[in-house]
Every structure is written in structure tokens, then in C-alpha cells.
Amino acid sequence: MKWEGNRESDNVEDRRGEDGGGGGGFGFGGRSIGLGTVAVALVASYFLGINPLTMLNLLSGGGSPAPVQQQAPSHKPSPNDQMARFVSTVLADTEDTWGQIFASNGKQYVRPKLVLFSGSTPTACGTGQTATGPFYCPGDQKVYIDLSFYELMKQRFKVSGNFAQAYVIAHEVGHHVQHLMGISDKVDAARRNATEKQANAMSVRLELQADCFAGVWAYHANQARHILEEGDIEDALNAASAIGDDALQRQARGVVVPDSFTHGSSAQRVTWFKRGISEGKVSACNTFAAKEL
Numbered sequence: 001m002k003w004e005g006n007r008e009s010d011n012v013e014d015r016r017g018e019d020g021g022g023g024g025g026f027g028f029g030g031r032s033i034g035l036g037t038v039a040v041a042l043v044a045s046y047f048l049g050i051n052p053l054t055m056l057n058l059l060s061g062g063g064s065p066a067p068v069q070q071q072a073p074s075h076k077p078s079p080n081d082q083m084a085r086f087v088s089t090v091l092a093d094t095e096d097t098w099g100q101i102f103a104s105n106g107k108q109y110v111r112p113k114l115v116l117f118s119g120s121t122p123t124a125c126g127t128g129q130t131a132t133g134p135f136y137c138p139g140d141q142k143v144y145i146d147l148s149f150y151e152l153m154k155q156r157f158k159v160s161g162n163f164a165q166a167y168v169i170a171h172e173v174g175h176h177v178q179h180l181m182g183i184s185d186k187v188d189a190a191r192r193n194a195t196e197k198q199a200n201a202m203s204v205r206l207e208l209q210a211d212c213f214a215g216v217w218a219y220h221a222n223q224a225r226h227i228l229e230e231g232d233i234e235d236a237l238n239a240a241s242a243i244g245d246d247a248l249q250r251q252a253r254g255v256v257v258p259d260s261f262t263h264g265s266s267a268q269r270v271t272w273f274k275r276g277i278s279e280g281k282v283s284a285c286n287t288f289a290a291k292e293l
């Protein structure tokens with residue numbers, strides 16, 4: 001993916017190096033901690049167990065989210081901090097792309113913040129931790145990522161390529177778009193009166209829609225800025241496939257239990273990302289109306 005020289009976002013909050021306290025991450029950031037079985041379990045718990053809607057439920061259902069601390073003003077990553085500059089550029093691209101899509105529908109896009117952290121950090125959805133993987137918190141409209149997650153993708157899941165990394169951000173921004181469109185709230189309400197199986201099925205549709213929205217972003221970003229290079233789409237599809245619930249369950253437990261899926265199977269994630277990137281339209285991403293996922 002071509003990105004050098006493109007605009008960087010002002011909405012990056014760099015909290016790396018401060019530990020937010022209150023939980024303690026697993027700290028496989030940066031150095032040499034074994035990215036073995038433990039890591040699989042951690043990533044699996046992110047993709048399987050910790051459902052973004054749990055956070056939504058926490059918010060709307062009473063729980064007691066940690067108070068949001070007043071953060072120091074965000075500052076731009078230093079010019080030689082390649083990884084931070086990269087995610088900042090991807091975020092800027094999603095801002096431009098979704099800004100235009102919203103504007104063309106007579107709506108205003110509210111830009112989310114992207115928080116870089118290490119270890120743990122306070123969020124409006126409770127304490128964010130490295131082990132949780134990247135996530136979006138609707139309560140403060142921020143995407144949280146510990147960049148060591150990319151190392152894990154590469155080493156454990158053999159997913160590399162900067163477009164696959166961009167896809168992770170675009171997927172989380174997809175959740176922000178769902179929040180702005182009121183979709184996550186509706187799903188959250190519906191889930192409250194649903195059985196666990198039904199609730200999981202709704203989560204799957206929400207997740208696949210975020211994959212599709214990531215594809216919609218890629219379509220428009222490529223039209224406007226020609227960001228895609230040979231092999232990029234394959235990289236993203238590999239990522240979508242490697243982190244499908246069936247693939248993760250097989251790795252973590254040796255068995256696949258479709259009813260417990262909250263993100264969708266590898267094939268489904270690939271299908272919806274492809275749909276987004278080939279059609280480039282929000283309307284192509286109505287996973288809730290789809291008979292077949």
C-alpha cells in the first residue's frame with residue numbers, strides 16, 4: 001500500500017509509555033515475550049470472547065465504566081516513528097473518505113480519535129488492555145490500539161503487509177461509522193431481549209458489516225489516491241481469513257463451534273470485505289438484511 005507523503009491525522013493520541021493502571025496489560029509489546037500459545041489465547045480471547053458489544057452493554061446497561069481522564073493534548077508522532085506515522089496516515093485517509101461519503105448523504109462525519117497505548121489505558125468503556133487487541137469504544141468515540149498487535153499478526157498468524165495492517169484500523173473505524181449511523185445502538189437494544197445464540201448471530205452481522213465498511217473505505221481511498229499495490233487485497237483477505245472465528249477456534253481449541261461465533265467465519269469475513277471493496281457502497285453492506293452471510 002502506498003501511503004508515504006499522504007496526510008497524517010491530527011486525531012492521534014499517543015499514550016505509549018504511560019501505563020493507565022487498573023489492570024495491567026500482558027506487555028508483549030516491543031521486546032521478546034514469547035509469542036506462542038499464550039499469544040494465541042490472547043488474540044483468540046479478543047476475537048472470540050471479548051465482544052465490542054459487551055462494552056456497549058456496559059455503557060448502556062449500568063455497569064461502571066472507568067471515569068475518562070483528561071488526557072494530555074495529543075501530539076504528532078515523530079518523523080522517524082514509522083509505525084505511528086503509518087496508522088496516523090491511514091486514520092487521515094478514513095477521515096477524508098468517510099467525510100465525503102457522509103457529506104454526499106447530507107450528513108456530517110464526526111472524526112474518531114485513535115489512541116496508541118501500551119499495557120493498559122483508561123477508556124470510557126473500562127480499562128483498555130493490550131491483551132484485548134484493537135477495539136473501538138463508542139462511549140468516547142476512540143479507536144484503541146497497541147501497535148504490538150501487528151507484531152502478533154505477523155509472527156503468529158503470518159499476516160503481514162501494510163494494507164492488512166490498515167485493514168485493522170479501517171475495521172475499527174467501521175465500528176465508529178456504525179455508531180454514528182445508530183446501527184450499534186439498535187443491535188445493542190435487540191441483543192438485550194435475545195438468547196445468547198441470537199445475540200451472537202447479531203454480533204456476527206455487526207462485525208461482518210465493519211469488514212464490509214473497511215472494504216468501502218479501501219475502494220474510495222484507492223479511487224482518490226491510488227493506494228493499492230499488487231498483492232494488497234490478497235494480504236487483507238489473508239488477514240480477514242486468518243482472524244475468522246473458525247480459524248481462531250481451530251487454533252485455540254481444536255474444534256469449531258459456530259453458535260459461539262461473534263465475528264464470523266473466515267469465508268464470511270472475506271466475502272464481506274470483498275463486497276465492500278468491489279461495490280464501494282454503504283448500501284452493499286447491509287449484513288442485517290442478508291439471508292446468506
Ligand SMILES: [Zn+2]
Binds near residue numbers: 052172175207210
Ligand atoms: Zn470488530
